[in-house]
Amino acid sequence: MTTLVRRMHCGCTIMPPEVLRQIAARGTKRQRNAALATLATDQTLRLARATYELLEAGAHRNLLAVPVAAKQRTIYDAQHREVLPGRVVRSEGAAASADREVDEAYDGLGATFDFFADVYGRNSIDDEGMHLDATVHYGQDYDNAFWNGQQMVFGDGDGDLFNRFTASLDVIAHELAHGVTGDEAKLVYVGQAGALNESLSDVFGSLVKQYARKQTADKADWLIGEGLFTAKVRGVALRSMKAPGTAFDDPVLGRDPQPATMADYVRTSADNGGVHMNSGIPNHAFYLTATALGGYAWERAGRIWYETLRDKRLRPTATFRQFAHYTVANAGHVFGTAERRAVEGAWKAVGITTGT
Amino acid sequence: MRIDFQVEGGIAAFPGLAKPVSIDCERLPAAATARLRDLVRQADFFALPRSSNAPAAPDARRYTIAVDDGGRCGTVTVNEPIADPALRDLVAELRVHARQARSSA
Numbered sequence: 254m255t256t257l258v259r260r261m262h263c264g265c266t267i268m269p270p271e272v273l274r275q276i277a278a279r280g281t282k283r284q285r286n287a288a289l290a291t292l293a294t295d296q297t298l299r300l301a302r303a304t305y306e307l308l309e310a311g312a313h314r315n316l317l318a319v320p321v322a323a324k325q326r327t328i329y330d331a332q333h334r335e336v337l338p339g340r341v342v343r344s345e346g347a348a349a350s351a352d353r354e355v356d357e358a359y360d361g362l363g364a365t366f367d368f369f370a371d372v373y374g375r376n377s378i379d380d381e382g383m384h385l386d387a388t389v390h391y392g393q394d395y396d397n398a399f400w401n402g403q404q405m406v407f408g409d410g411d412g413d414l415f416n417r418f419t420a421s422l423d424v425i426a427h428e429l430a431h432g433v434t435g436d437e438a439k440l441v442y443v444g445q446a447g448a449l450n451e452s453l454s455d456v457f458g459s460l461v462k463q464y465a466r467k468q469t470a471d472k473a474d475w476l477i478g479e480g481l482f483t484a485k486v487r488g489v490a491l492r493s494m495k496a497p498g499t500a501f502d503d504p505v506l507g508r509d510p511q512p513a514t515m516a517d518y519v520r521t522s523a524d525n526g527g528v529h530m531n532s533g534i535p536n537h538a539f540y541l542t543a544t545a546l547g548g549y550a551w552e553r554a555g556r557i558w559y560e561t562l563r564d565k566r567l568r569p570t571a572t573f574r575q576f577a578h579y580t581v582a583n584a585g586h587v588f589g590t591a592e593r594r595a596v597e598g599a600w601k602a603v604g605i606t607t608g609t
Numbered sequence: 610m611r612i613d614f615q616v617e618g619g620i621a622a623f624p625g626l627a628k629p630v631s632i633d634c635e636r637l638p639a640a641a642t643a644r645l646r647d648l649v650r651q652a653d654f655f656a657l658p659r660s661s662n663a664p665a666a667p668d669a670r671r672y673t674i675a676v677d678d679g680g681r682c683g684t685v686t687v688n689e690p691i692a693d694p695a696l697r698d699l700v701a702e703l704r705v706h707a708r709q710a711r712s713s714a
Contacts, residue, residue: 335690335697393701394708397619399668401690411708424620431667442667450667478621491621505711507624525665529622 282380322376324366325384328355331391331406338404339388354389354419358407361425362387368426368461369433372551373559378432385429389419398424400431413483414505420480422465424491427458427477437562439569446570447528452535455494456558460551470543470550476500494540497533513537515573515604534603535573541599542580546592553592557584573605581607610634610646613675614703620668629673630707648702649676652695660686672700 324345330352331339342355349356362385369375377383386404395408398418405428407418418424431454434440440450455477463473477500478491488501488509497511511533512518518534519527539558543550560583561567567579577600585593600607615629634642654676665671665688672691675684691697 335701337690394704397668397670399620399666399670399689401666401669406690413708413712418620427620428668435667442664454667503625505625507626510622510624523617523627524622525618527622529618529620 285374285380322366322370322374322382324363324377325382326359326362326366327384327386328358328362329386329388330355331388333390333393333409335392335395337388337391337401337406338386339391352389354407354409354417357417357419358387358389358405358425361419361422362405362429364422364465365426365429365461368457368464368551372460372464372555375433378429379436383432387425398428400428400435402435405429410481410483414486416481416483418481421478423455423458423462423476424478424481425458426461427454430454430457433457434562438564438567438571440571441569442525442528444526444528445531445572447525448531449535449571449573449576451528451532452539453558453562455492455532455536456539456555459494460555463549464551467549469548470554471547473550475540492529492533492536494533494536497537511536513603534605535576538577538599538603538605541602542596545595545599553588554596556587557592557596560587574607577605577607610642610649610676610678612645612649612677612703613673614707615673616670616704616707617673618665618668618670625711630703630710632703632706632710645699645702646678648695648699649678652693652699654685654696654699655681655683657683657685657693657696659684661688663688665689672703674700674703 326345327341328343329339330342331337342352343350343359366377366385369377377385387407388404389407391406391408394411396411396415398405398407400406405425410416410418431450434450434453440446440453442450458477459473459475475495476490476493479489481491482488482501486501486506487503488506490500492509492511493500497513498509500509500511502508510519510530512531513533514537515534519530521527521530524530539554542557543554546553557580561576561579564579564583567576581593581596581600584596597607611634612632613629614632615627617627619626632645634645637645669689671686671688673684673686676682685696687696687700691700
């Protein structure tokens with residue numbers, strides 16, 4: 254970034270970098286895309302053309318008129334049936350209900366929205382103010398949660414092995430992040446692309462929790478779904494980004510099957526080609542990047558991953574290697590050499606070479 | 610009648626929960642067997658399409674049900690949320706059996 258600013262100060266700029274950053278944070282989607290493209294570029298002609306597009310879009314005129322991102326949450330109660338969405342129980346701005354799961358979902362949706370808005374200037378799942386809907390009390394003894402393409406769905410657990418699925422903020426954010434990935438990179442939910450899709454949900458799930466707790470990377474637990482198991486289970490969480498494969502080892506659930514490196518990549522047809530298993534590898538690369546860089550993980554590692562999720566060059570069928578390549582490129586574009594090296598090192602440590 | 614039941618996917622990969630469960634109706638109490646037969650019939654199981662073509666939503670589970678009632682056999686794969694109420698009821702019952710099988714293992 255510092256190299257880019259220096260070049261821009263050498264007289265090639267029409268739009269000052271500070272204005273571009275404001276637009277990047279607060280403009281409409283089209284304006285922000287143009288601003289980020291301009292900030293990331295390192296060629297004079299592309300810079301001039303992108304800046305001209307911003308002027309055409311009137312970005313500089315309506316900076317102050319840009320509407321503030323606003324939450325629009327609705328929580329539904331499926332009343333233990335498997336019919337969606339169920340009965341409305343809490344709308345945006347309504348007071349806390351007497352129902353713990355309803356309020357946890359409401360607060361979790363809010364925290365996730367706030368994270369994406371505050372940190373990355375993103376206005377909800379689709380960056381255009383999409384309403385956030387969640388159904389709780391889905392099914393009976395229902396030990397799962399999922400994103401159905403339009404809304405989140407949470408079960409209460411079976412009370413035997415699993416607690417309620419709204420108990421974990423990173424799980425709520427994980428589900429919402431599937432919506433963000435579906436809006437941006439649209440990574441197909443199979444094989445390595447599917448494992449990347451899963452990993453991005455764990456990355457942003459964890460970051461939402463770290464942001465809420467104001468934790469630096471070294472203080473974070475890097476666990477996904479802590480608190481979902483009952484005391485009966487021998488395990489701490491669904492997954493660990495810090496130590497994939499160690500989250501649980503239980504007589505009934507089995508042993509955490511996640512690999513940490515490519516050497517242990519799971520070749521299977523189950524679970525859409527192991528999307529919840531092999532996500533351990535890119536998860537671990539993110540953890541290594543965040544802890545190598547230090548500070549708050551959402552500021553640099555998270556930003557690099559977010560820009561890669563939005564990178565138009567990233568295909569829906571991306572492999573780990575292709576995704577890694579763009580994280581390295583974006584680390585260099587958005588930040589600099591130190592960040593690029595940290596990202597390269599992290600991928601190398603999990604067995605992915607990104608040689609440029 | 611024998612039913613093989615398998616659950617894949619979900620929010621996390623649990624090897625112990627992904628194992629197929631085999632339900633041999635000969636070994637069940639009469640009431641339980643009758644209930645399963647009713648549910649299979651109400652779902653019109655052997656007329657159902659073999660698998661839903663739509664991909665499962667992220668973190669949603671996929672159920673594979675294979676029924677062999679001596680005369681006929683068939684396999685159905687379906688993603689949740691299950692739209693067909695009768696098939697939904699059958700899967701709910703099979704999930705209870707799967708949980709019981711795991712607990713007694």
